[in-house]
Amino acid sequence: MTTPPEYPEGYGQGHEQPGHPGYPQHGQPYMQQVYYGYGSWQEPERRADRGSMLRGILILAAVAGVVTVVIGVLLMANAPAEYGLADSGRTPLKLGAQPPDGFAPSVGPGGPGQPLTQAAPTAAAPAPPLPAAPPMQPSTPKRLVIAKLGINAPIKSVGLDKNGAIQTPPIGNHNLVGWYRYGPTAGQSGPAVMLGHKDTMTRTAVFSRLHELQYGDTIEVTRMDGTVAIFTVGGIEQADKLTFPTNRVYGNADDAELRLITCGGTYNRSTGHYQDNVIVYARMTGTRGGTGG
Numbered sequence: 001m002t003t004p005p006e007y008p009e010g011y012g013q014g015h016e017q018p019g020h021p022g023y024p025q026h027g028q029p030y031m032q033q034v035y036y037g038y039g040s041w042q043e044p045e046r047r048a049d050r051g052s053m054l055r056g057i058l059i060l061a062a063v064a065g066v067v068t069v070v071i072g073v074l075l076m077a078n079a080p081a082e083y084g085l086a087d088s089g090r091t092p093l094k095l096g097a098q099p100p101d102g103f104a105p106s107v108g109p110g111g112p113g114q115p116l117t118q119a120a121p122t123a124a125a126p127a128p129p130l131p132a133a134p135p136m137q138p139s140t141p142k143r144l145v146i147a148k149l150g151i152n153a154p155i156k157s158v159g160l161d162k163n164g165a166i167q168t169p170p171i172g173n174h175n176l177v178g179w180y181r182y183g184p185t186a187g188q189s190g191p192a193v194m195l196g197h198k199d200t201m202t203r204t205a206v207f208s209r210l211h212e213l214q215y216g217d218t219i220e221v222t223r224m225d226g227t228v229a230i231f232t233v234g235g236i237e238q239a240d241k242l243t244f245p246t247n248r249v250y251g252n253a254d255d256a257e258l259r260l261i262t263c264g265g266t267y268n269r270s271t272g273h274y275q276d277n278v279i280v281y282a283r284m285t286g287t288r289g290g291t292g293g
Contacts, residue, residue, distance in 0.1 A: 107235035107248075107281060111214035116238035116264070116278065118245070125191075125248050125257065126235030129216050130285040132255040133230075135189040139223040144177045144194065146219050149209045155194065155221075157181035168195055174205040183250070186221035187229035187284055191250060191257040198263045198274065207262035211236070211278050219258060219282050227289045231258045231282035238264050238276050249279060256284035 103120040110116065141155045158167040158178035169178040177196045184190035196207035213219075219231040239245055249259050258281075265276030 104237075107237045109215035110211070110233070110236035114214070116211060116236065118237055118239040118243070119248070121243075121245060121247065123245075123248065125251075125253070125281045126215075128232035128234040128283050128285060130232050133284050133286050135256040135284070136187040136223075136227060136229065136287060137225075138185045138188045139225040139227065141179050141186040141192070141194075141221045141229075142224055143222040144219070145222070146213070146217075148217055149212060151206060153177045153196070153206050155179050158195070166193065166195060168197065171197060171200055174200050174203060177206060184256075185223070186231075186258055187223060187227065187256050187287070189256055190253050191259050192221075193250065193259045193261065195261045198278075207260070207278075210260060210262045210280060211238070211264060213260075213280050219260070219280075221258070227287055229256065229258075229284050230286035230288065232285040233280060233282045236278065236280045238278050240265070240276050241273075244277060245279070248281075258282040258284070 102118070104117040104123075105120060106123045107119045107126040108114055108117050109126075140157070144151060144153050144155055153175050155177045156169055156179070158169065158180060159182065161167050166180050167178065169176040174197065177194050179186070180193040180195075184192045186192040186194075196210070197205035198208050198210070199205050213233050213236055215233055215235060217233040219233065221229045221231070223229060237245070249261070260280040260282070262278050263274035263276070264278035265274050267274050
């Protein structure tokens with residue numbers, strides 16, 4: 001251990017005497033006072049001990065690492081599909097062979113061995129094998145029944161979301177169908193639009209087998225007035241959401257028609273959505289429990 005040097009009184013213009021807290025003492029880092037000539041004294045920052053700085057950096061790095069791991073775990077817990085933790089049951093429905101321009105000339109019939117394709121934007125909605133029944137007066141749809149697929153589901157009215165798209169039914173109820181309430185009711189002249197989920201994070205949902213419908217299949221909708229609108233499928237397509245056939249799905253129609261829509265195609269983990277929509281086109285060909293008007 002060395003002894004601090006002795007300083008004569010009045011050492012250095014503007015400096016304090018040795019022993020002032022601003023001067024180094026035994027075992028203390030050096031800190032020099034500087035006089036700037038502005039009528040006041042200022043002290044520069046201490047030059048920290050390198051060992052202390054290194055320890056501080058290591059501690060901060062360790063804390064940051066723990067925080068990063070915790071945040072990552074929370075993100076995966078809240079959005080498991082984006083991290084491949086909960087989509088093992090999601091089955092992609094791939095488009096069939098498309099013509100060079102990317103579209104088929106018309107909506108396909110569906111059925112075993114028939115690939116799902118997307119029709120050209122100008123293609124008409126497909127007609128079923130039976131003649132159309134006269135439209136009925138409006139009445140809120142209450143239940144959707146598709147015996148072939150084992151579907152017997154309640155219907156909930158839905159509107160538009162903040163982006164202007166039709167809302168989907170709450171994901172928590174896997175057996176719920178949404179009906180777009182600002183369009184025609186099932187059985188009324190025009191296309192009634194209904195949507196259902198293909199699956200949820202934990203199980204299949206009401207429209208998981210919608211792609212199995214084909215030309216000539218029957219769909220029934222029970223209405224609030226007690227009547228049942230009976231629809232016959234004219235065709236089915238799988239369309240990319242970026243080129244959704246808006247006019248074919250929502251366009252005006254004189255007959256009472258029905259559109260059933262769900263997700264299809266490849267599941268995108270980064271967005272949490274399927275790439276395509278499966279769309280079933282049907283027309284009312286009969287009624288029960290009342291007469292049309």
